[in-house]
Amino acid sequence: DAMVIQNPRYQVTQFGKPVTLSCSQTLNHNVMYWYQQKSSQAPKLLFHYYDxxxxxxxxxxxxxxxxxxxxxxxxxxxxxxxxxxAAMYLCATGKAGEYEETQYFGPGTRLLVL
Amino acid sequence: AQSVTQLDSQVPVFEEAPVELRCNYSSSVSVYLFWYVQYPNQGLQLLLKYLSGSTLVKGINGFEAEFNKSQTSFHLRKPSVHISDTAEYFCAAKMNSGYSTLTFGKGTMLLVSP
Structure with a gap:
């Protein structure tokens, strides 16, 4: 099945230590988004790539x-x-140029900072 | 720019009862409208979307929503909820012309109890 994959699902890092979260997609969408979501809040768009x-x-x-x-x-x-x-980080993809460009989300990576 | 308001932060309901989650939007241009559901520690899953045409939109898991242009609303309804419907529900909008990103409401937590 075509999908959006995020790894890892849970990431623990130390204060000040660089961390990388990854997202991959098999949908061949030209737009990819990163959102930050804190507890009981809506996702907040950080940035996106259009191609x-x-x-x-x-x-x-x-x-x-x-x-x-x-x-x-x-x-x-x-x-x-x-x-x-510390938050949930969500990756999403979309196909710009498509009629409405629905966004499809991955399962998220929960980041804990110690 | 558009904005999305979800009037209820939490909606408690008993199993098998009907439910309505409210969403109002504000925009100077026409918009596409979406409802997403988020289960604990998961990404967002698309429930349904309104693009054009029939104002009553049916989605997955027995949910439906009605677009009301005069009231700028897009309320989500289900005639009989299950325990498994307990989740956070997000309404979102994007402009239907040109390229734009999603604007989310703050979310409504649906709490279904036996």
């Missing part, structure tokens, strides 16, 4: 970076995680 074009949200901290080496993979790098970065 190779990176689109950063205005309020996304510089501590968060992303890479998209090819269509299938996208990475979220947190350079120096703080306690406030």
């Amino acid at each position: 190779k074009d990176f689109n950063n949200e205005a309020d996304t901290p510089d501590n968060f970076q992303s890479r998209r080496p090819n269509t299938s993979f996208c990475f979220l790098d947190i350079r120096s995680p703080g306690l406030g970065d």
Whole structure:
């Protein structure tokens, strides 16, 4: 089945230690999104790639970076995680140019910062 | 830009009772509307979407929603809920012209008890 895969599902890191979360998709979608979701809140868009074009949200901290080496993979790098970065990180994909570009979400990676 | 308001943060209901989760949107242009469900420690799953045409939209798991343009609403309903419907429900909107990202409501927690 075509899907959005996130690894790992749970990630524990130390305060200030860089961490990378990964997302892959078999849907061949040209847009990939990263969201941060804190407890009992809506997902908050951090950035997205439209093909190779990176689109950063205005309020996304510089501590968060992303890479998209090819269509299938996208990475979220947190350079120096703080306690406030503990959250669920959701990857989503979409096909821009399609009628309505529905977003399809992965299962998420829950990040714990010690 | 658009905004989405989910009027209830929590909706408690007994099993087999009907339920309605409310969603209102605000936008200067026409929008596509979506309902997503999120089970604990999972990603978001698309329940249903309104693009155009019939204002009554049927989705998965017995849910349906009705688009009401005059009231700028897109309320989600189910005639008889199950314990397994306990989850967080998010309403979302995106502009239906050009390229745009999703705007989420804050979510409604549906709590189904026996």
